Amino acid sequence: MIQSMTGFGKSTLQLATKKITVEVKSLNSKGMDLNVRMPSVYREMELSLRNQISQRLERGKVDFALYIEVTGEETSTKVNAPIVKAYMSQMRDILADADETELMKMAVRMPDALKTERDELDENEWKQILTVINEALANINNFRADEGLSLEKEFQLRIANIRLYMEQALELDPERVQNIKNKLQTAIDELKVTVDENRFEQELIYYLEKLDITEEKVRLTNHLDYFIETLNGNEANGRKLGFITQEMGREINTMGSKSNHAGMQKLVVQMKDELEKIKEQVLNVL
Structure with a gap:
């Protein structure tokens, strides 16, 4: 915990x-x-x-x-009687008719009139x-433990949201791939040239492989699982959680750069928003 x-x-x-x-x-x-x-x-x-x-x-x-x-x-502060008497004696010499009470008031205000005895341990x-x-x-x-419970609930919620948005993005992947194929085919048709179908298929596969997000999905899933595993550990793990969020951010950013689909990009933005909320709270974890 x-x-x-x-x-x-x-x-x-x-x-x-x-x-x-x-x-x-x-x-x-x-x-x-x-x-x-x-x-x-x-x-x-x-x-x-x-x-x-x-x-x-x-x-x-x-x-x-x-x-x-x-x-x-x-009280450890006491009147330094010899010093006070000495001050009063000097002031009598100067003010012969002065009242004793007034002399006392002036004397206790003078330096060293009070002394503080140091207490021993x-x-x-x-x-x-x-x-x-x-x-x-x-x-x-x-x-701290009570606050930790609140943070844990917050992290569980944010991680679940990232998983949900990732799955929703993957559901849009077939549509994204088909859109890419259609755009390439339309571009070739507009050129009005004869194209080798086998070569076209090879180039299309190569292009789609570069935009494939399967690896990012697998790595992000592993990072999400590792975050929850670390969250449930018994050791102080704030720094480790911070490192894991950095890795999660890399995979989400890569998915965003490869998406080429408005719906997927919107979901990636939502994933980033959830991750930023996690990063803010991870700074408070011991």
Whole structure:
């Protein structure tokens, strides 16, 4: 079963003093294009996290974000008391009659009046966060699988349409051949010359063989079958499906160039339209 590269996954965890939220979203891309946003306290785990995300999601333009919302009374930012007192002392020397409250307001706005203590990574907390990350990755993969089902139905429909138009084109082939014979015979009759019937038949057979689309029909049928077979495979197969559509396009183009029949050419255009719709959606397949 195929998967889409488009997806979204989210998971949350409530700890004693903080709420952890993990969001992962992805779009289509030729390879793995990963962007990670997380608080600095967890930066030392980023490399292993990137490897984990790459293994789980394989391909796509992926945005991973880990957010922390402090819900307790603790804060890592504290007043730098010695610095604030030093500022207030200096300002008293300048403004002897200044109110203490006003001096305090001015002092806490000065450089280094506040200090942020760097939190150390809590291993137990990180293990809990990993469960949330795994849950978010599972959610985005479920989203991708659901999108993949929709894509598969779309591909089945388009492939069936191409088969139908190809069969309808082949039904017109006898009429096309007869039209070609009639045109050649009319052209010779207008020349009012005597023609060797055996030679005429040989030349006609040669000409018709050059315009025969049987080989293209066989190859296109094989490509359609291979596309469905690959679609039902278990491996990530977006690139392979893309290669198969290229081969399908070559056969359809050749059929169009050989058709020499208005009805067949119309059907070839419809086949091309269906193939373009397939190509657009194949870009989203993992």
